[in-house]
Amino acid sequence: MASQLLVGCESLHYPWQKAPAPAGPGDTVATTETPDAGAQCPEPVEVVCAEPEVKVVERVIERRFEKVVEVPVAKDKLVLGAVETVAVEPGGLILDSVIDTGSSTSSLSARELTPFERDGKDWVRFKLELPGSKNEDPLTLELPIKRQVRVSRPGFDSQRRPVVEMSLTVGDVTHMVEVNLTDRSSSEYLMLIGRNFLKDAAVVDVSRRNVQGAPKLPNTK
Template sequence: MTLKPLALLLSLLLLPALGQAADKGVYGLNEYAQLTDIDLQVAAKLDTGAKTASLSARDIKRFKRDGETWVRFYLAIDDAHAHPIERPLARISKIKRRAGDYDPDEEKTYTARPVIELKVCMGKALRTIEVNLTDRSAFQYPLLIGSEALKRFDALVDPSLKYAAGKPGCAVADDSSEKQPVS
């Protein structure tokens, strides 16, 4: 009979966590993402095992503009993206190489990738996230959204779902509801 009070106590301890989960948006393994800065909608893979977000890009070059470092690149999504995109460089990300990618001549266990900030809309949520640039043309999804970006979306990912948030429907002109970047 002492089991019932213990079960009740455990249930009461879990209630705050359930309330926090109710405030989060549920997303599927794959979602449509509107890259509002680029005016492009792509299919994205949500990956809680990856830390950063990655966008498929090619011919990535750094350059200086007004004393600041910028990045010029082309989307590596399809042939329709023949014009270059230019964005300020946010930082350089060090991505761990897999064992098969390790080059002993380079003696580096990581790949350095440029990172830019992009406004991304999934469902009704518009957030500014950091995205590293790399050629993902060999992958099915041109955009991978990792755990840092998923935190910005207050996302709960249900891998049994696909496109749970529906088509992006953010009010791009009014992003005052957007959360401020986490420092």
């Protein structure tokens, strides 16, 4: 191909140049020597085109979808917050209590638990610290033991607790439920309301507190 280009380059004439007339029989053809015959046409140069730079742009599109699920709530059920005020009987205590759907039974803070027997049945004597009454003597109660329950918590040794029956009032709802007795003085709340009070009676909205306000004790007259 290079030789063809050279031949084509030597025979190339621009439009404004006239091609030399052919020589006749008696004409003398003048020849002009060129120092370098190859200078009439430049050497072919191989041109290598650089590949175009391709930039890859990664575009990540993140979409988040929120799904709202509406759960119907029965009109006759009590709506409770994470903490509610509870009236405890016997004892006449009014306590701010934590609502715990993870506990099967309710729990009350009691100290100096002393089991004893009365009329052939097991009873327990215990003391209740009245909130805000550090200078007063604790309230002493005696109740029959319904049963014993063993409670296990992660990171703690299992405990055997006596279970008694007590009347709990939240809002205008009062239930007689089983309550296990243990020392909860290290906890923020002395009373814990478990599922045995909540079952079939209340639903819990953990984003709220004190929804029911002060408990309304039933009229005992």
